[in-house]
Amino acid sequence: MNLQKTLIALALTGMSLVSLSAQAHKPWLLPSSTQVEAGRDGNAWVTVDAAISEGLFDIDHQPLKLDGIDITGPDGAKLAPENVNNGKLRNTFDLKLVKTGTYKIALVSQSVFGSYKDKEGNVKRFRGTEESLAKDVPADASEVKLSRTESRLETFVSNGDASKEVLKPTGKGLELVAVTHPTELRAGEKATFRFLLDGKPAANQGVSLIPGGVKYRGTLGEIRKTTDANGELTLVLPAAGAYMVSSSWPAAAPQAPGQPPQMPPRRATYAAIVDILPE
Template sequence: MFKAMISIGLLSTSLMLTSTVSAHQAYILPLSDLPQGKQVLLHAGYTEDLFVPEFPLKAQYYRVNPQGQQQEIAPVTGLQSATLIELPLEQQGTYKIFALVEHSTNYVQQKGIWKAVYDMPASQAPAASERPYLLSSEVKDTDQKRVSKAYGQVVSYVSKGSPTSQVLTPSGKGLELKFDQHPNQLKQAEGLAFQVLFDGKPVANTGLHVEQAGGVHADAAEDTPDAVSDKDGKVQIQFKQLGQYLIKTSYPKTKTDEQPAADVYHYALTITVR
């Protein structure tokens, strides 16, 4: 897998939840998902070795308090390797913290294969045989073209005191997970059960990927899901070990090299299993 650095600007604008050009993954992770103080620090970024950030996650950040009230929050700026968010905890209960990212990517089809197109000098790119994308200078007038817009949501939950459920209620918009258990009360023996929803409706046969902290994110495994939703959109995940995990999914899902959808929705969640 090609892992050469293109530029921080390209990574921050063109990488979504998973990258088509480099094995990096977006995340938000609290220092503790069960904090007891007046605030908790979270770090967010693009990571290759979960959850060691390499680039900041440039996005719009929001929090939802235990009463369900949403407010935009401003992260610490100017850092080169990560984004830091200090979340005030004025009330007891569960908070949702999430980042929204949007970007558009140009694709073209050459020799029956669809590839993303990036605008960068050929002198800064590896040889064509060593990368899964095209340069704008390599696009031909006769190539079939398509623009795909991606909408990403990167999510984490923290609970001060007894966990509450208000922030877990699906909004009925976009790609979401409806949990059977509270994400701050996960036990290895019980696993995690949830339902995949899109605009409030169950999504069947959707692949999900589960990655544990300390592991290396690999784009090569993107076409091989760790779990698949059933006909009712329901999923049951078992965890082999205790620790922190990232769960992610996309809708609609297309395989590598296939024609991309006009609109693609991504969702990534960090959890702690005890």
């Protein structure tokens, strides 16, 4: 509730959704390593932290629910997390990497929120899913306004040599197609990312690259780029460390004075946690 009040207050001062995105609490999935090698038993392991925080990768707010976590192996097989632990500020789980190649860990969600007037003329607000929509909005409601959000949060881990099977897009929502493999990013080298919206190039799409550890720097350190007509952007990778690559569609609409930002009928967001390795 305090966060909601803060966002509304900031909106009323004329700040855009773009600037808010750099300040709001962020969900993240952070693997202990994005490149691993098998041990003596032939298996490799990673531990994944899952949380929502104000400072990126800081454990300062609340755990990220792991309901619906989707883990895909190099061969396309679905895997289950092991040793799941639910904490006060973060959740964690282990992942056993038996096969060589790249694994994708993802949380994908869809939600519907909006408002309506009841038969007495009172404005009611709600947040739910497509399945709960009929229950959330009464049949006699009027002036119904809906906004649908599709969110995708991902991270990638390679056991030995990287592979590309898990990098194939689904054609739904906002997605990253990593032209440069996400577990083979190195500081000082160029990397190219391609963004798709419903399987088509997301042209003129704003993309943000934010490093963790802001509490030690005192500045956000955000890098912002815009995709070209093919939905691609190329940049020279900054210093080594863990980063979040994120984007949202559509761009923020112009804001009316004294009013909160307008919510579009549909919104899609994407975020990936990647490691940039030393040169």
